[in-house]
Each structure stands twice: as structure tokens, then as C-alpha cells.
Amino acid sequence: MDEACLRELSKIFAQDQLLTNLSDLHSYSYDASFGTYLPNAVVQVKNVDEVSAVLKLANRYRVPVYPRGQGTSLSGGPLPVKGGIVMDLSQWKQKLEIYPDDLVAIVSPGVLTSEINKAAEKYGLMYPPDPSSSHVSTIGGNLAENSGGPKGLKYGVTKDYVLGLEVVTPEGEFIRTGGRTIKNVTGYDLTKLIVGSEGTLGVITKAFLKLIPKPPTTQTMMAVFDDLVISGKAISKVLTSGILPAKIELMDRSSIIAVENYRPLGLPVEAEAILLIQLDGHEETLNKEIEETNRIVREVGARETVIPGSREEADQLWQARKLVSPAIVTLKPTKVSEDVAVPRSKIPDMIDRLNRIKEKYNIHLVVFGHAGDGNLHPNIICDQRDTEEMIQVEQAVSEIFNAAIELGGTLSGEHGIGTMKSPFMEEELGSITLDMMRRIKTAWDPNHILNPGKIFPEPDQNSLVLRDG
């Protein structure tokens, strides 16, 4: 990066907002995925003028800029793969306003997602999108990745709760999209275009979010199955019976065993699968619905069902689901976590394909996830330091992607494409669709300043690489 560019940056930013020493550069060189890339500078922005000034400068000097929230991306989203400037938005967290009468929240980009929900709850409202990382990740990151969570089944994902945005374009111009109203059809829906654009089309500087009334209570159930395919059928049957649970989460046998070994909670270790189901609503309705759900899953073939009698017992069941991630890395330190999604009816097929891939490459593969909406998390447990093994893993992951696409599914349900999945884009979308997307990108960002190297495969990038260097 040009010395002159750096000098100009130092005129815009106070000393403590512009980081250039080696320890700082290393600290913004990674996210929660793979690979580290050193930027030339990090700027910590806290207002629109700063964002705009950086982008204008970057266009003049042709220096790449990478927006970054809390760096929890699992797909390489904020990595400064081509050097340049990391724009840290995580410290811009000053605005968090709730307008209960409008059911609207207005937030700055660095606010943590769980804080929004916490603030809404004070008014009996909620902000439903609940990625498991919601207590660490920023709303800006969630918007850019269109993140979702278990509650996606009933309530949808981030994009379903965005009324409007304030954005600085890659060329440094300030725009507003959408508004504060539920209905709005004026022009192209740029809001939806920006949401999920992974920081390649603009820097989100403010969001107007929709809130909804918080259901008064919840009820949980665990259903135990001797056969994975039957658990898949149970999901379909529940969903076609007029009941819409808030969450349906699946744990396969290896994840059950991993959790039980990690922290004994009394899970059924000999089962092939368990489903954790949560219903929410009014107490009277819930009592009826849970009975009905119980009847249905047993009819389809659940071996056993457990309906916890207290809040604590219910929490403990959900704790089991939360422990899957930490439990599985006790085997080996590296976790390659994928998040393919398939049409719900294809869940059993997908699981079958996963089992075959597991055997073929002789890898530790664990499956869990938001089975209710078809979003599975096949996780491969390996050791980054073992090059041989990592090559096997790379091939296995490619095959997982292929399987998902063949079954009519998608590469990513919620974690985004970033650097990790870009080689597979054309396969899923076809060359014309991908080209239309490229054209949109070029129209917004003619100099390819904002977050280059993401979403679209580089010319020489045709397979997944999880190894450094």
C-alpha cells in the first residue's frame, strides 16, 4: 500500500483509530474460518464521514477495503486476502434505540445481536434471528451474511427483519434503502440486495429493524429415534399437521455420544438420532400442541419422547445441543463446519450421502443442525497440522457441496460464501446467474475496492484449500 495513502489516512484518523503496528495487523488477520492475511492498516470507524472518507481515499489509491464486525465469520468474509485496509466496525455500537409503538429498532452496525433482543424484551418484544454466535457477532455482520439460527424455522432469518438500511457505497457515497414502514415497494429492493452481500456492495452504517411481540412462553420436547430416516419423516409430519414449532434441532448418533462423553447429561447414547423441538405461544395452546406433537412423533416411530417438567430441565436439553460444538473438538482440535441446506424432504438422503462420504475418506464427521428448515451442519473434525488429513478433508467437503447441490439444495444456509465456497458458486448457480451477479458487483464497485476476493472465485481458484501458505 502506498505510503501517501497511509499518510492521508493518518490525517483523517486520530492515532488510536488507525492501527499499523505489527501486533495490531496480526490481530485483524483472521476470522473464525481458515487462513490469515495481513492487512496494511486497520481503521476503527465510528461515523458515516469516516467510512466515506476511507472509501473515497481507497478508490483514489486503488487500495482494497474489508469491512469487519467481530470476525466470527465461518466463511472468510472479513479476511484481507489482498492486503489493504481492514475497516473495523465493531466499536461503532453507540446507537440502540427501541421504538415500541412502531415495533422498530434502530441500531448502529457494531451493536451485538443479542443486545438488540435484550433491549426489545424490556418492551415485551423480540428480535427473532438467533445465530448461535448472537452474543458475540455484530448486527452489521449478521446483515452482511444474512445470518440465521434455530428460530429460522418459524420466524425466518435476518433478511426478514430489515426494514431499511443506511449504507455507504463502495465509492464512498451515502445512501438510504427502504424505510421504517412494513410496506414499501418504491423502486428496486436494494435493502434485500445489500443484506447477504457479504460486505461487497456497501458498508452498512445503520439499520432499521422490525420487532415482533414476544410469545409469552415456550415448551420443549425431546424425541428419540432408532433410525435417522424416521426422524426426518417425523419432522415433515409435524410440520404438515398445523403446528409450527419455533425450533427443531437434530443431533445424530456421533454428536450424542460426543456430548455425553464431554459432559454426561443422560442422553440416549444408543439412539440413532434425537430431535429437540421447541414450541412457543400461549400456555393453553402450547399444552394442546405439545400433546399433539407427542402423538405425531410417536405415531411416526419415535422410540421415546421426553417432555421436561421444568424450565431447568428444558434448559438442560438445549444445553446438550449447545455442547455439540465444544464436545466434538475434544477429539481433534480443528473443526471444519459446513452448513449446506437441502429441501426438507431430502434430509434423510443428505444424511445418507454424508455417511458414505465419511466412510470413503475415513474422516470424523458429525452431523447436527437446524433440521427443521433443512439446514444441516456436517462438521469434520481434523487436525490442521496434518497435511495428509487436510487434503482428504478438502476432498470430502467438495463432495458434500456436490451432494447438496445434486439434491436441490445450496452450499450455504447461513454462513455465507466468502473465500471458502466461492469455487463452487458456478456449479450451483450456473455461469449466467453468476455473471449477472458479477455485473451487479461491477456496477456498484467499478474499481473493485470493497471486499475483493469474496463470493466470486478468483481465476486460479477451483478447489477448496484449508491449508495455510
Place this chain on the structure above:
Amino acid sequence: MRQLQEKINYEKTFDCVHCGYCLPACPTYESMQKETHSPRGRINLVKQFAEGKIDIEALQEPIDKCLGCNACAVVCPTNVEYSKILESAKGVLDEQKPKTKKQKIAEKIIFDQVFPSKTWMNMIGQATWLYKKSGLQSLLEKTGLTKWAPLHLGQFEQVLPDLPSPAERKRRQKVAKAIGRSKAKVGFFTGCVMDSIFFKINAKMIDLLTRAGVDVFIPDEQTCCGALHAHSGKLGSSKELAKRNIEAFERENVDFIVNNAGGCGARLIEYEELFEDEPEWRERAKAFVAKVKDISQLLVELDTLVFTKPVHEIVTYQASCHMLNVQRVAEPPLRLLKSIPGIDYREMEGSDRCCGSAGIYNIIQYDESMKILDQKMDAIKPTDAHTIVTTNPGCLLQMKLGIHREGLENRMRAVHLVELLYEAGPERRNPYDY
């Protein structure tokens, strides 16, 4: 390179999957607002250093500014052993980083002579006491502390408690008998700072224990727990101190080894790990560790006290990080507090977050520490507390300083849990029970 990697726990850095779950828990990430000063950032820097990608200068500041509060390890989903990584990084820094001659001399005085030595600690206690009578200068000159760094001791000196006279110190008996029938034999690990600056709290502690129905032994040969040494990268001397303590308490053949300083207690329970390659000492350390308890744990387990004098105050509790995050003692202090009649207990927001005292952090990283303290005071004020209760001398001094900085001395105080329990008229419930 291999050697360095081993020394710095390089392999353990791979346990970190960069998930970032530790970020919201880290007080220095909150106060300094940079990934560089977060647990994930620090672990990454240690890794980069071990791989030769950064030099020691780049590692130093982020490691020096870590509080060592261990809050990150508690929330980490993959159980990264952060404290081990931190300690080894400090060890390597201590060996390799260029230090000024003055710094070396001062560190030597502090770590080799002051903290392990009873005489010195008494002398600091007495010197502080002397200061109260005669002025700060003599204290600073006697301890040689000012040569070391800009220590801001003046700040702390304003909040030091009344100290007992040397004669009073000398009068303390080595054994105190239980009131009523003795339920157990307890060795009291007095702690350097507690015993020098907060000698009077230790005296109340002994009284409290006898009222709770145990015989109390105070072995003379005990020495510093070694926490400050280990946290500054001086593992070698830390081991020597551990051996001396193990020996001292073995001699008395006690049922429990009780302490009232969260930081010391956390170190004591880690003694076993110090001797991975010395099997005999490992065994002895194991037996020692099995007996270690915080005063709050012991009192809750004994369950022999009733509190007879109501305390009509709003009380809030600032946990000691080492007690909470290393010893993992969370409930007992609260149980005891809530059993005092008349108390209006109000939890502050973030009561589990470090107050910024962190060993000698508030002395050598004064500015950073004060930022964290200011945030802490902002969390305390809305509780309208009259009394802030802590369980560690460093935290206690820090809280006193916080009150002083806010100018709240006339309506707020900071006390050790032991003091408040003592005020509440502790009496043994059934003195002749077994």
C-alpha cells in the same frame, strides 16, 4: 525454535478455534477496544511469535496488559488453557525482553526478597503503619519501590487502612482454639498482602474461625503463595515457594488449609500442576491442594454460624476473578451474605468482571487499570450500595480507591467479606455439636 515453541505452550494455541466467544467476557477488550487486547488476539500473537512471524516487542504490550483474570477461559467452548499460555508467554518475555538495569534491580527486590519474606512483609506493614505516623517518603525509600516504575503509590496510600502497631503484630498467637467442641483443625494461609496491609482483617478471620468451631493454626514457616511471581513469568521461584508452603502445612497435619485471598487460593490449588516432572512433590502437592479452601467455602460447609446482629445496608458483591474463574467459587460468598439479617443485597451489572486490580496490574499498568475501575464504579453506582464486599486484598484496595476517586467516601465503603460477617455478630449455633 522447537524449544521456544515448547516453552511457550505453542501446541495449546491450536485449541483456539477463533470463535470469538471470549470477546464479550474480556475486560481489556472492552476498555481498550482492540482485538490485539482480547484473548483471541493474545493467543494468536503467542502463536505467531512461536512461529517466528513477530518479534518479542510485538508480543510484549498485549501480554503485559492482560489482567490474567481468566474470564476468557471460563466462557471458552473449547476449553483453551489460556492461563497456561499466558504464564508461559510471560516467562519467555521475562527471559528475553530487554530490561533496564533499574527495572531488574527493583524486580529482584520485589520478587526475591519482598514477597517471600515474612520479615519484609511485616516491615512493609510496619512501614505503612510508620507512614501513617510519619509520612510517605519513608515507606517509599525503605521499599525502594519508586525506583522501579512510576508506581502511583500515592494514589493507593490514600486508601490504606489503619494498621496495627508492631507490638500488636507480635502478639498474635500461633494457635487459636475453637469455641465449643472442635470440629476440625484448620491451617490458616495468611497471604502476604492480607497479613501486612490487612492484618486486622486476618485477626477477625481467626476469631471468626474459632467461633465457627475450628482450631486454627498459623504456621510460621509459610511464605508467599507465588501467584505474583508466576503471573510475572517467574515460574522457578514460584515452585520454590510452593515447596516451602507444602512443607509448612504438612508439619501441622491439618484437615483444611483456609485462606481469604482469592488470588492466593487460586495459586494454591494449582500447586499440583507445578510439579509435573517431580513425582514425589507432585504427590505432596496433591494432598495439599485437596485441603485448600476459601473461607467462604469452609464456612458454608461447616454451617455452624448464625448471625445475631442485623446489618441494615444495601450491599453489593464484587467477585475476585481468581476466586471465581480459577477456583470457581461463586455461590458461597453470596450464600453467606444473604444469611446476614437485615441485608438488602443488590447485584451489580457485571459483578463477575475484573475490577482492574489483578495482582500488581493496578500498580504497573495504572492507566489501563483506572479505565477498568471507572467502568466498574459506573456499574456499582446504580445499585445505591452502602457497602461493596470483596474477597481478595487487591480487589479490596482497588474498590477503596474507586470510592475515593469518585469522592463517595461519606456514603460508600468497601470491606472484605470477613469484616462484614464479623460485624454481623457471628455466633456458633450449637457449640457442643460434633
